[in-house]
Amino acid sequence: MTVTEIAQQMVNVLSLGSMYAMLALGLALVFGVMGLVNFAYGELLAITGYTMYLMTTNGMPWWAAVLCGIGVAVLASLLMERFAFRPLRNATFLTLLFSSFALATVIQNLFRAFVSPRTKGVEGPEILGTAVQVGSLTVGWMSIVTIIAGAVSVVALTMFMRGSIAGISMRAAAADFSTARLMGIRANRVIALAFVISGLLAGIAGVLWVSRTGAVSPAMGFTPILKAFIATVIGGLGSLPGAVLGGFVLAASEVLFIATLPAAAQPFSDPLALLLVIGILYFKPNGLLAPASSERA
Amino acid sequence: MYGAIFAQGSTLRLVVNYFITCILVISLQIFVGNSGIVSWGHAAFVGVGAYVTAWLTVPTVIKEDIFPAMPAWLLEIELGFLLPIVIAAIAAALAAAIIGLVVCRMKETAMAMSTLALLVIAHSIFNNWSGMTRGSEGVYGLPQNTNLWKAAAFAAACVVLAIAFKQSRIGLQVRSSREDALAAGAAGVNVVRVRYVAWVLSAAVSGMGGSIWAQYNLGFASPQFYYAQVFALLAMLVVGGMSNVSGAVIGAGAVTLVSEVLRRVENEGSLFGLQVPRISGLAQMVVAVVILLILIYRPSGILGWRELDDWVHRWLTRRRLKRAAQRSSPQLSEDG
Numbered sequence: 001m002t003v004t005e006i007a008q009q010m011v012n013v014l015s016l017g018s019m020y021a022m023l024a025l026g027l028a029l030v031f032g033v034m035g036l037v038n039f040a041y042g043e044l045l046a047i048t049g050y051t052m053y054l055m056t057t058n059g060m061p062w063w064a065a066v067l068c069g070i071g072v073a074v075l076a077s078l079l080m081e082r083f084a085f086r087p088l089r090n091a092t093f094l095t096l097l098f099s100s101f102a103l104a105t106v107i108q109n110l111f112r113a114f115v116s117p118r119t120k121g122v123e124g125p126e127i128l129g130t131a132v133q134v135g136s137l138t139v140g141w142m143s144i145v146t147i148i149a150g151a152v153s154v155v156a157l158t159m160f161m162r163g164s165i166a167g168i169s170m171r172a173a174a175a176d177f178s179t180a181r182l183m184g185i186r187a188n189r190v191i192a193l194a195f196v197i198s199g200l201l202a203g204i205a206g207v208l209w210v211s212r213t214g215a216v217s218p219a220m221g222f223t224p225i226l227k228a229f230i231a232t233v234i235g236g237l238g239s240l241p242g243a244v245l246g247g248f249v250l251a252a253s254e255v256l257f258i259a260t261l262p263a264a265a266q267p268f269s270d271p272l273a274l275l276l277v278i279g280i281l282y283f284k285p286n287g288l289l290a291p292a293s294s295e296r297a
Numbered sequence: 298m299y300g301a302i303f304a305q306g307s308t309l310r311l312v313v314n315y316f317i318t319c320i321l322v323i324s325l326q327i328f329v330g331n332s333g334i335v336s337w338g339h340a341a342f343v344g345v346g347a348y349v350t351a352w353l354t355v356p357t358v359i360k361e362d363i364f365p366a367m368p369a370w371l372l373e374i375e376l377g378f379l380l381p382i383v384i385a386a387i388a389a390a391l392a393a394a395i396i397g398l399v400v401c402r403m404k405e406t407a408m409a410m411s412t413l414a415l416l417v418i419a420h421s422i423f424n425n426w427s428g429m430t431r432g433s434e435g436v437y438g439l440p441q442n443t444n445l446w447k448a449a450a451f452a453a454a455c456v457v458l459a460i461a462f463k464q465s466r467i468g469l470q471v472r473s474s475r476e477d478a479l480a481a482g483a484a485g486v487n488v489v490r491v492r493y494v495a496w497v498l499s500a501a502v503s504g505m506g507g508s509i510w511a512q513y514n515l516g517f518a519s520p521q522f523y524y525a526q527v528f529a530l531l532a533m534l535v536v537g538g539m540s541n542v543s544g545a546v547i548g549a550g551a552v553t554l555v556s557e558v559l560r561r562v563e564n565e566g567s568l569f570g571l572q573v574p575r576i577s578g579l580a581q582m583v584v585a586v587v588i589l590l591i592l593i594y595r596p597s598g599i600l601g602w603r604e605l606d607d608w609v610h611r612w613l614t615r616r617r618l619k620r621a622a623q624r625s626s627p628q629l630s631e632d633g
Contacts, residue, residue, distance in 0.1 A: 037410070087593045093406050094335045098535070099592045101528055105585035112578030218578070222524070226417065233410060267425035274414040281407040281414075282399055 004136045009259060013252045015143035018150020019208060021247030023228035024235065025157060026201035028243040031232065032174030033194045035093055039100040040080060041228065042221025043107040044199055048073045048206030049216035050111055053122045062125055069210075070203030077199025081192055089187075104221065111218040119217040122210050146208050153201060154244055161240065166193055174238060226270075233277050236287020245288065309445065315553050316448035317510045322533045322545040323455045324502035327462055328495045329531070330539040333475035334405050337527050338396070338412035341419030342500040344522035345392050346385035346507025348423070351436045353381040354512065359438035366428020378442035382451075382508045389504020393497045401493040405478070416524060423519040435518030443513035451509055455502060459542045460604075462498060471495045472540075525581070532588045538598025543605035548598065555587075556580040 023041075030038050048069035055065035084103050088096055131140045161167035172180040173190045181187055209224060210216060231250045235242025250273060257269035280287065325339055352360075352367070353376045360372050400411050424432045462468045470491040473481040482488050511517060529552070537548020559580035591598065603611075 084589060091592070091596070094333070094409060095592055095596060097409065098335055098531065099589055101524075102532070102585045102588040102592070105525075105528060106582050106589070109578030109582035109585070113582065117578065229410075229413075267421055271418040271421045274418050277414050278399065278411045281403060281411050285404055285407045 007137055009255055011137065011139055011143055013248070013255050015146045016254065017248035017251035018147050019205060019247075020227050020231045020250050021244040022150055022153050022201050022205045022208075023224055024231035024243035024247045025153070025240060026198040026205070027225075027228045028232045028235070028238055028240055029170075029194045029201075030198045032238040032240070033170060033177070033191050034085070034089070034096075036085060036096040036100065037093075037229065037232075037237070038080075038085075038198070039097065039225055039229075040084075040103040040107060040221075041100075041198065041202060042223075042225030043104050044073045044077055044202035044221075045206035045209055045224050046107070046111065046216065046218070046221040047076045048203045049122065049210040049220060050115055052207070052210055053120055053216050054115070056122060062123075066207050069207055070200065073203030073206060074196055074199035077195045077202065078192060081195040086188075086191075104225075108218045108221070111216075115218075117218060119215050121215050124211040124214070128211050142208075142212055146212075149204055149208060153204060157197070157201075157240070160197075166190075170194060230273055230277050232287075234280055234288060239287060242287050249288075311553070311557055313443065313445050313448045313513060315550060316445075316452040317443070317506060317513060318530075318533070318549045318553055319452040319546055320448075320455045320506035320509060321503065321530055322537075322549045323452075323459045323542060324499050324506055325530055325534050326499075326539060326542055326545040327459050327502060328499035329534060330541070330545070331463060331468060331471040331475060331495055332492050334492070335409045335531065336412040336496075336499075337409075337524065337531075338400075338415035338419070339500070339503050339530070340416055340522045340524070340527035342389040342393060342503035343507035343510070343526075344419060344423050344519075345389045346504030347511040347517055347522070348430055348436070349385045349388045349504070350381045350508040350511040351439055351517075352429070353384060354440055354442070355436070355438040356440075363431055363436065363438070364429055378447065378512065381512070382505050385508035386501040386505040389507070390497050390501035393500030397493050397496045401496055402489055416527065420519065420523050423522060430519060433519050435516055437516035439511055439515050441513060441515055443509050448509060448513070451505070455506075456542055456546065458502070459545070462495075463542065467491050467494050475540075529581075529584070532584055535588055535598055536591055540597065541604045544598050547605070551599070552584055556584055559583055 026044075027038060027041050030036055030041070051069040051072045052062075052065040055068055056062060060068075080103060084099060085096070088099055091099075128142045128145065129140075131138045132144070133139075161171055169180065169185040169190055170193060172183065173185055173187075177187070180190075205224065209220075213220075227250065231246035232238075232243050233246070234249050235244070235246030253273055253276065254269060257272060258266065261269060321339075321343060324342075325336070328334070328339075329336055352364070352371055353374055355363070356375055357372055360367060364372075396415060400408055400415070403411060423430050426432075427434075430436065463472070470481065470486045471494075473484070473486055474488045474491065478488050533548040533552045534545055535548070536551055537546070538544030563579045
């Protein structure tokens, strides 16, 4: 493998990893504050995608569709919290997991019923399909945009979690929910905030996902949620640095599998990553970066 | 959904599929209901049962055509109804026995997530091992060996088996670990071991159900063993009340019936002769909404914690007491 090829693969890892990191962050934030692995999170990406589809096919400009798509994802995330998960606040982990599965099924079938059961194309700006030459490297604009979006999201989220009162209270709630409440942090507010940020991340990731695949379909949320789930488990459920790490580890292993596995074994790269997940769950059930005191996962 | 996917207007098909669905839901009940740990992996065991059955029952002529990677000795085998079911159950139990060595040692939440990983792993094997499974193109040519009476007999046998397991020493131990694994362990229950037993037994019943299902529906494809299907089965269990076997039977019935009605609305655009707009995905959506509502308002399911005979018994007792009270009440009310 030449240096150029290695550099090319590194770009792939960076771009794929940024995407997975964003997905995993959104999942980990919600898990941190309420112990819920939100399987309807993938549907937020689908909601963004369908909003963009409906707006672009009705003649709206692409940038407006992007903004609305992200906005609707945030709103949908808040509504999910209010109507599906708030009544189940103190339910067990499994009830929560199962109800999020039910919610995902409802949303998927809403797309089937009211838009179309078939895959629909979403056209993005042409520039995203083109590439730029950097030395001997060819880098697609899609990758560049994804890497920038990922970096901005991670930096902004870090600043928010470290610097603002709301961010600090979210971290406190994730560390110990009942003690945080005793310190005067409002449960409803901090959980709603986690869902808002989670929805925002899902919206951004959704725009990138739809631009990359160029299409929406009712079951499109399953792959992103699966990736996010794997990444968060690798990094430790609920740990934000872990989610980012997990995203990049997953991306690196996928790129590595694609580069090294023979063509016949390519379809098995997902199962291999999942075997890794089972291994991690077995040996380190709290993930690679889990704090020593974490008892949740 | 397993229960009603093929039912096109024929009531007989609906009833047979209901019995088969019962077997699958009961298989889930054996593990999920008693241990309290959700498993998404059971679709994999149903798939193992179905594929093993296809390998054993499809006529050699068709096999040569659709399974290019099949070894010669397997090509020649053409079995009847019962033997494939037994072999399918053993195959699924073996798979579960190996996987369980790792999975059953985990904590509850890690275990639930591992079964989800297991489901995806199994699905990509079914989907991509095309020489033996034909992936999403699907297997065909299975003889229709299952009929109403055979399906009903197997469903009844599964009910007996599941209740016997629930009442057995190990069943009681698994149930105690559901209530409080730490306390059960402290009281001398080997939690890992009893969960392992329930896991393997439940997988064996899943494999058996998969075999009976495959021998009724003539053909199937890899997407039929995935999260939508296992979600449907879990939904039936939750609707009925997962801690008891009659809950599984009633839940399977309720969900099969509701989705059949909705499916007719979906496909034919009419409900009892009335014209209604066609909405695709309606059946699944309504069932999922019902699940959410049940989880929120009645988390222990329709039947709650009691078996059906308990409810009947309670009802009879209450009636007897009321009658006894009526017989003696005239004097009482005059006194009052």
